[in-house]
Amino acid sequence: MILRLEHIGIAVKDLAASNELFEKLLGEQPYKEEEVASEFVKTSFFQTGEAKIELLEATHPDSAIAKFLEKKPEGLHHIAFEVDDIHAEMERLRTEGFQLLNTEPKKGADNKLVCFIHPKSANGVLLELCQSI
């Protein structure tokens, strides 16, 4: 079951500069900065009430963020939902016709298992399912 909006992912070119911008906006420091080598990203997380802002900078040209920024300006990249059982939700959404981008959950940032859903099957929005580890 989808529990809540977990985070909004924003693709940025310069994480340090974007951290400063969001610190001004939110009046707080990121509670975490984390590199996810498997995704070729470094991230920072800001807590905004129940949900979070995740800033993502590519660490390699093969990064999904690098490819995104080759074609699109910095900005909204994905929306992440917290789920109670990622395996069950993947099966449910696969059955509902959503295109899953990974066949098994993978380790994401912020102590989560994650799975992505192609924007083509989600009204043009890249979706991420997250389950706390």
Ligand SMILES: CC[C@H](C(=O)O)C(=O)SCCNC(=O)CCNC(=O)[C@H](O)C(C)(C)COP(=O)(O)OP(=O)(O)OC[C@H]1O[C@@H](n2cnc3c(N)ncnc32)[C@H](O)[C@@H]1OP(=O)(O)O
């Ligand atoms: C895991 C760490 C962290 C976490 O929270 O735990 C993260 O969030 S990591 C985030 C970065 N990782 C990912 O995004 C993995 C999933 N993404 C992908 O597999 C690809 O980015 C994919 C398949 C969404 C797009 O791949 P690619 O860019 O190689 O394909 P195209 O350029 O051909 O794009 C196809 C089509 O989709 C549109 N597109 C691409 N990215 C997005 C996006 N973020 N939001 C909306 N639409 C997107 C692109 O414009 C193309 O559309 P078209 O009309 O065909 O031009």
Ligand SMILES: [Co+2]
């Ligand atoms: Co994310």
